[in-house]
Amino acid sequence: MSARARIGPVFRREFGAYFASPLAGIFLVIFLFMSGIFTFQLGGFYERGQADLRPFFTGQPWLYLFLVPALSMRLWAEDRRTGTIELLLTLPVSVWDLVFAKFLAAWAFACAALALTVPLWITVAWLGNPDHGAILVGYLACALLSGTFLALGSFLSAFTKNQVIAFVLCGVAGFLLLVTGFPIVLDFVSGWLPRLAVEAISSMSALTHFESMMRGVLDLRDVLYFVSLTAAFLFLNGVVVEWKKAE
Amino acid sequence: MKELIVGRGLRKSFGAFEAVRGIDLTVPAGQVLGFLGPNGAGKSTTMRMLTGFLEPTEGTVHLDGIALADDPIAAKRTFGYLPEGAPAYGDMRVEEFLLFVARTRGYDAAEARRRVDAAIDRLHLGPYRKQLVETLSKGYKRRTGLAQAILHDPPILILDEPTDGLDPNQKHEVRELIRRLGGERAVVLSTHILEEVEAVCTRAVIINEGRIVFDGTPGQLDSKAPASITRNRMDHVFRMLTTSDVREPAAAKGGAR
Numbered sequence: 001m002s003a004r005a006r007i008g009p010v011f012r013r014e015f016g017a018y019f020a021s022p023l024a025g026i027f028l029v030i031f032l033f034m035s036g037i038f039t040f041q042l043g044g045f046y047e048r049g050q051a052d053l054r055p056f057f058t059g060q061p062w063l064y065l066f067l068v069p070a071l072s073m074r075l076w077a078e079d080r081r082t083g084t085i086e087l088l089l090t091l092p093v094s095v096w097d098l099v100f101a102k103f104l105a106a107w108a109f110a111c112a113a114l115a116l117t118v119p120l121w122i123t124v125a126w127l128g129n130p131d132h133g134a135i136l137v138g139y140l141a142c143a144l145l146s147g148t149f150l151a152l153g154s155f156l157s158a159f160t161k162n163q164v165i166a167f168v169l170c171g172v173a174g175f176l177l178l179v180t181g182f183p184i185v186l187d188f189v190s191g192w193l194p195r196l197a198v199e200a201i202s203s204m205s206a207l208t209h210f211e212s213m214m215r216g217v218l219d220l221r222d223v224l225y226f227v228s229l230t231a232a233f234l235f236l237n238g239v240v241v242e243w244k245k246a247e
Numbered sequence: 248m249k250e251l252i253v254g255r256g257l258r259k260s261f262g263a264f265e266a267v268r269g270i271d272l273t274v275p276a277g278q279v280l281g282f283l284g285p286n287g288a289g290k291s292t293t294m295r296m297l298t299g300f301l302e303p304t305e306g307t308v309h310l311d312g313i314a315l316a317d318d319p320i321a322a323k324r325t326f327g328y329l330p331e332g333a334p335a336y337g338d339m340r341v342e343e344f345l346l347f348v349a350r351t352r353g354y355d356a357a358e359a360r361r362r363v364d365a366a367i368d369r370l371h372l373g374p375y376r377k378q379l380v381e382t383l384s385k386g387y388k389r390r391t392g393l394a395q396a397i398l399h400d401p402p403i404l405i406l407d408e409p410t411d412g413l414d415p416n417q418k419h420e421v422r423e424l425i426r427r428l429g430g431e432r433a434v435v436l437s438t439h440i441l442e443e444v445e446a447v448c449t450r451a452v453i454i455n456e457g458r459i460v461f462d463g464t465p466g467q468l469d470s471k472a473p474a475s476i477t478r479n480r481m482d483h484v485f486r487m488l489t490t491s492d493v494r495e496p497a498a499a500k501g502g503a504r
Contacts, residue, residue: 005353006353009351010351013336017336020339082334086330086331086334087328087334087335089300090299090323091348246261246301
């Protein structure tokens with residue numbers, strides 16, 4: 001069976017499930033509204049007198065902290081609560097197909113939401129003369145970061161039957177992943193950790209990698225960071241599904 | 248007769264607790280096996296090992312000649328499974344849910360549609376095909392679960408409490424269906440209703456505390472009860488085999504209730 005045939009049905013079911021409740025609509029409204037606020041209000045768009053999307057990108061990681069868990073929380077917790085996990089895991093597909101299909105469904109939704117912010121791009125292009133290459137790299141950074149967060153959330157969702165717990169776990173873990181690169185954290189550890197360790201911690205931070213891409217710098221190391229972290233979380237996701245399925 | 252289900256030396260531990268303590272089970276084509284036992288005896292755990300949902304701590308499972316541990320995907324094509332409580336996606340319509348299962352089993356759109364229509368017909372789900380699964384009554388939810396299990400016309404059916412929570416009419420209907428489905432298939436169904444075994448099964452296996460304590464025909468099960476018992480004879484044997492307070496000779500008094 002081709003990969004598409006194995007993954008397609010579960011992908012479509014999971015993607016469709018977002019629209020079975022008001023979740024998709026609420027998510028999109030909040031996401032677009034907050035993205036607009038970040039771009040034009042909090043970012044001082046008019047005061048800076050510069051037509052670019054820097055303020056928009058700066059806000060994205062913090063938006064994801066609340067919005068990505070809303071997408072990932074039900075991925076496995078709901079199947080475990082209702083018992084459909086038993087149905088899924090006794091169908092002739094592997095656990096990896098399921099993990100990947102569910103992740104892709106959530107990520108496709110997140111990317112679709114991101115695509116709906118393109119009018120902001122059009123707006124700044126109309127107002128001034130932004131660096132379109134840099135903006136494209138910024139969008140890529142957003143897609144990669146949301147993918148990493150979703151993989152993390154999907155992995156944590158497999159631990160519990162309770163979506164609220166899955167939401168909180170993902171929010172907290174996502175926050176930690178972001179702030180390890182923050183001056184507050186780095187200043188705190190730089191006093192007593194060797195410089196190499198401080199740099200290692202800083203390089204583990206999603207924010208460090210995100211910010212360098214956000215400025216329009218396309219560095220393969222940043223892309224590799226997000227991709228490998230996503231793969232690692234998805235691997236752990238499969239392991240936890242197998243481990244926790246019978247509980 | 249072809250042996251479709253072969254479970255050998257199955258054991259399953261959850262931490263220090265041993266749920267299944269060495270079960271051997273071989274089911275040939277054409278047999279409908281009633282799997283009995285008190286709650287917590289290890290029925291569901293055993294069925295979950297047969298379907299590959301749980302890996303046995305020890306022992307092997309072969310389904311239609313395929314080793315479950317070696318080729319789980321191929322082995323999982325050989326059976327239809329109704330898990331306990333007939334789980335299904337509540338936010339999907341009956342038809343949508345069945346199509347989802349058919350497509351996940353690898354059928355293309357046209358073939359999936361044809362199979363779903365056939366299963367809906369067979370289980371008389373026609374009037375409910377557009378209804379959301381979460382709004383179905385228990386009986387129809389169970390039927391949807393059964394429809395999902397027979398979509399691919401598997402040689403093996405494993406049904407965990409297929410009639411649990413149904414009213415007498417629905418029970419009768421599901422039993423008729425299982426009898427019809429029996430035929431050349433190997434069917435394992437768990438229940439704690441003894442009359443069901445008499446009604447549909449050609450073989451009864453009783454387990455208690457993770458071990459098989461009876462394996463025979465429903466007739467043999469019935470004949471184990473003392474002659475003095477005239478009503479609910481199987482219930483008596485069941486209690487005899489699975490509890491310590493009812494023993495053969497002494498039990499005659501209390502068993503006739």
